[in-house]
Amino acid sequence: MKGKFCCIVALLSAFCGKEVWSSEFVVRAQTIYTVSGPVLKNAALVIENGRIKKIFTEPYTPPSDAEVLSAPVVMPAFIDAFSKIGLAEPVNEESSEVTPDLRVSEVFSPWRKEVRVALWRGITLAHVEPGERNVVGGFCALVRTWGKTRKGSVLNPKASLKAVLGMEPTFGNRGYGWAPPQDIFFRRPTTRMAVARLFRDSLRRGKEAISKKRLSAEEHVLLEVVKGKLPLRVHAGRVLDIRIAVREKEKYGLHLILEDAWEAYKVADIIAKEKIPVVLTPDAVGLRLNDPPGERRLNCASVLERRGIVLAFGTAGVDVDLRLLASTAVRYGLSEKGALQALTLNAARILGIADQWGSIAPGKRADLVLLNGPPLSLSTRILYVIGEGRIVYPQKEDRNGDK
Numbered sequence: 001m002k003g004k005f006c007c008i009v010a011l012l013s014a015f016c017g018k019e020v021w022s023s024e025f026v027v028r029a030q031t032i033y034t035v036s037g038p039v040l041k042n043a044a045l046v047i048e049n050g051r052i053k054k055i056f057t058e059p060y061t062p063p064s065d066a067e068v069l070s071a072p073v074v075m076p077a078f079i080d081a082f083s084k085i086g087l088a089e090p091v092n093e094e095s096s097e098v099t100p101d102l103r104v105s106e107v108f109s110p111w112r113k114e115v116r117v118a119l120w121r122g123i124t125l126a127h128v129e130p131g132e133r134n135v136v137g138g139f140c141a142l143v144r145t146w147g148k149t150r151k152g153s154v155l156n157p158k159a160s161l162k163a164v165l166g167m168e169p170t171f172g173n174r175g176y177g178w179a180p181p182q183d184i185f186f187r188r189p190t191t192r193m194a195v196a197r198l199f200r201d202s203l204r205r206g207k208e209a210i211s212k213k214r215l216s217a218e219e220h221v222l223l224e225v226v227k228g229k230l231p232l233r234v235h236a237g238r239v240l241d242i243r244i245a246v247r248e249k250e251k252y253g254l255h256l257i258l259e260d261a262w263e264a265y266k267v268a269d270i271i272a273k274e275k276i277p278v279v280l281t282p283d284a285v286g287l288r289l290n291d292p293p294g295e296r297r298l299n300c301a302s303v304l305e306r307r308g309i310v311l312a313f314g315t316a317g318v319d320v321d322l323r324l325l326a327s328t329a330v331r332y333g334l335s336e337k338g339a340l341q342a343l344t345l346n347a348a349r350i351l352g353i354a355d356q357w358g359s360i361a362p363g364k365r366a367d368l369v370l371l372n373g374p375p376l377s378l379s380t381r382i383l384y385v386i387g388e389g390r391i392v393y394p395q396k397e398d399r400n401g402d403k
Contacts, residue, residue, distance in 0.1 A: 024066040026044055051365055073372070081347040083314060084131075092130065093130075101218050103158070139160070160230065161232050166195065170194075203251075206224075329342075346358075369385055
């Protein structure tokens with residue numbers, strides 16, 4: 001009877017894409033970056049039921065039946081704080097400029113190649129977002145990169161609301177070469193001024209909804225934003241757009257997060273005073289200096305760090321290793337500690353999940369990356385990725401004893 005039960009468990013495990021672990025799963029490392037605490041040398045982690053149970057800094061002998069992995073370096077898995085992986089194109093709703101009740105989670109596919117690539121690069125969680133053609137684009141979602149189904153991948157389908165300031169919402173609304181619209185069927189807005197007006201109007205609709213008894217789906221979402229219950233992600237690169245977002249935060253008490261803010265260094269003192277976190281993208285760290293135009297500084301991340309601003313990184317739909325953003329920022333002044341926090345703990349703080357993810361501590365989810373060298377060295381390889389206590393990269397059939 002016992003043999004039949006074990007066989008059934010094994011079959012179900014294979015079908016679900018999961019592995020059956022022993023009572024304890026142990027990870028040994030020469031160096032463990034806890035991120036929230038000290039760097040540990042020659043330490044071991046005991047993982048049970050997908051969480052970190054204990055941390056041993058002294059010699060530890062695991063049970064004989066325990067699964068054991070060893071690596072030179074272990075740290076928390078990376079979190080992509082602004083991503084577009086796994087989304088079925090197009091990701092811009094062109095019928096309206098303001099679509100707060102749309103859900104990007106409904107078009108997320110965990111089987112797309114870019115999701116697997118993100119996992120291979122050590123990312124276990126990603127904040128996926130709609131495109132930038134709408135002034136208010138809809139709900140962003142927090143997803144796992146190692147889930148087998150959409151339901152199993154989407155952790156929070158309403159992680160935040162996406163809004164955009166700047167010229168992006170005007171793209172496609174004009175004739176060739178920035179010429180005025182040629183007929184009345186072109187969408188508005190067509191200028192940065194109109195984008196700002198629609199942004200303000202949307203927030204005002206949310207404020208006015210407080211006194212209403214019956215709300216539309218859009219008004220309900222906007223009301224949650226002006227009450228500060230739903231985080232508002234504002235895509236604002238230029239300083240004048242950043243100022244508009246900060247001004248509306250002061251007016252309504254918004255839970256504001258800035259992203260792609262590549263001129264944030266100009267108003268770093270204001271951002272720090274308002275305690276607004278910032279998600280930097282390849283544009284903001286200088287990996288794409290020619291697109292779009294603007295006054296960039298390659299040390300933008302270090303300027304924000306010196307002001308005490310909570311900082312994270314996002315790939316923003318660009319096929320780039322998240323570690324490359326961090327190492328580039330370090331090259332231009334960001335501290336190594338700040339870079340590691342931006343890849344992990346700070347991203348978790350911005351997403352409101354730092355009590356579960358983002359650092360190595362007893363009780364936290366066991367999302368880890370095992371590396372063969374320093375985390376920010378571009379020659380360092382990722383050996384294993386662990387998602388909630390399971391080895392999710394490489395797949396079991398691809399593993400070998402040489403890694």
